[in-house]
Amino acid sequence: MQRLIKLTTFVQRLALARTLGHTLGRTRTRLSAALLALAILPQIALADLPSIEQPSNGGGGGSLYDNIQGYLADAAVLLGLILTTAGFLVVAGSALGKFREATKRGEWGEFATVVVVGVVLVVILIWLANKASDILA
Structure with missing residues (x-):
């Protein structure tokens, strides 16, 4: 066992x-x-x-503070372009709405007024965005 x-x-x-x-x-x-x-x-x-792309406004081998400032300036220019695009879309939507009303009622004077004022507003927005980018650069 x-x-x-x-x-x-x-x-x-x-x-x-x-x-x-x-x-x-x-x-x-x-x-x-x-x-x-x-x-x-x-x-x-x-x-x-790959190396990090330097900001278009400033930076380029400078200090970290200069790079951050350049990136913030680029972001501000991008924000201005986005706001300009939003303004253009609002003007285009308003013009299309007035066009629908004008085709139904025949009030083409209001449509022409909205289009002219809208074009002037978009041109002013683009001009302001360009001026802001020049100031930030």
């Missing part, structure tokens, strides 16, 4: 040793793959990355 218990204990230890051996083998393989990836990573990280 003791021999059977010893044999069973030996088999269990052998099974445990095999399991540990397989686990260690898989761990060693994973560790090797991780080390290989870490060895390659600095090569990838040191790749020739």
Whole structure:
């Protein structure tokens, strides 16, 4: 009976040793793959990355403060262009609404007034946006 218990204990230890051996083998393989990836990573990280584009207004090798100021000026010009576009769309929508009314009622004088005033407003908006970009530059 003791021999059977010893044999069973030996088999269990052998099974445990095999399991540990397989686990260690898989761990060693994973560790090797991780080390290989870490060895390659600095090569990838040191790749020739493109440089950051300098702001059109200022910057260009100056200090961080100059770069931030240049980017803010570019953002202000972009905001002015967006507002000008919004104004153009409002004028165009108003002109289209008056055109629909003019085709139904025949009041072409109001339509012409809206179009002329709208064109003048859009021209003034574009002029103001250009002046603002010149001042910010």
